[in-house]
Amino acid sequence: MSLTDKAMTRLREMIQSGELPPGSRLPPEQQLASDLGVGRNIMREAVRALVAARVLEVRRGNGTFVTSLEPRLLLEGISGAVELLRGDTMLELTEVRRLFETAATGLAATRISPQQLAEVKGHLEAMRAAADDVELLNQHDAAFHRAVVAATGNETLSTVLEGISSRTVRARVWRGLVDADAAGRTLREHEAIYMALAAGDAIQAQAAALMHITTTETWLRAHLRDDPDAPSGS
Numbered sequence: 001m002s003l004t005d006k007a008m009t010r011l012r013e014m015i016q017s018g019e020l021p022p023g024s025r026l027p028p029e030q031q032l033a034s035d036l037g038v039g040r041n042i043m044r045e046a047v048r049a050l051v052a053a054r055v056l057e058v059r060r061g062n063g064t065f066v067t068s069l070e071p072r073l074l075l076e077g078i079s080g081a082v083e084l085l086r087g088d089t090m091l092e093l094t095e096v097r098r099l100f101e102t103a104a105t106g107l108a109a110t111r112i113s114p115q116q117l118a119e120v121k122g123h124l125e126a127m128r129a130a131a132d133d134v135e136l137l138n139q140h141d142a143a144f145h146r147a148v149v150a151a152t153g154n155e156t157l158s159t160v161l162e163g164i165s166s167r168t169v170r171a172r173v174w175r176g177l178v179d180a181d182a183a184g185r186t187l188r189e190h191e192a193i194y195m196a197l198a199a200g201d202a203i204q205a206q207a208a209a210l211m212h213i214t215t216t217e218t219w220l221r222a223h224l225r226d227d228p229d230a231p232s233g234s
Helices: 003-017 029-036 040-052 077-082 089-111 114-129 134-150 155-178 182-199 202-226
Strands: 056-059 063-066
Touching: 003 029, 003 040, 029 040, 040 056, 077 155, 089 134, 089 155, 089 182, 089 202, 114 134, 114 182, 134 155, 134 182, 182 202
Parallel strands: none
Antiparallel strands: 056 063
């Protein structure tokens, strides 16, 4: 482990222990370097790395602070990492989405409020109106799923699924371009999810979400098999 890594580990420990709670200001450089047991240059490298990871934030003229440490901050880098994955890893992402989102949809059925259900319905109606516009359809498709997962009230789950869905959205667009019936199937699958949510039926909601995501996964597997050199998603 490098000195920078050791300094980062020590800083994380200080944050985890509550010595540096969310929103707190880091000590002056000399004191912080002494607390970490490293020189100032190493300390600055460690701080820069944690700023990039959204653990710390620099406020010009005020100093460096611990962020809120909310999931939306700490996990937002997932989407950037996902964009770099290629080939069969696209299938792995779809499998992860199938595992997480089916469970999330079932949970949403037990927690969704009337206002949240109305939002989901609004996205569904927008999808119907955009049935002949593949790109617009997929924008509303993504918004539909975000609204469903948001209804779980689990910000960590929402952030993770949002991160891994960036490429699965492209897969759905691609699917729509080459499969003339994709829009109709997508609408029917989303209608089934909405109806299960409206009924508060967690088991049916899980089943409907599983059917929808499996359809995408099946298409993707067949497409990659027929064209293994195709780019994975765009």
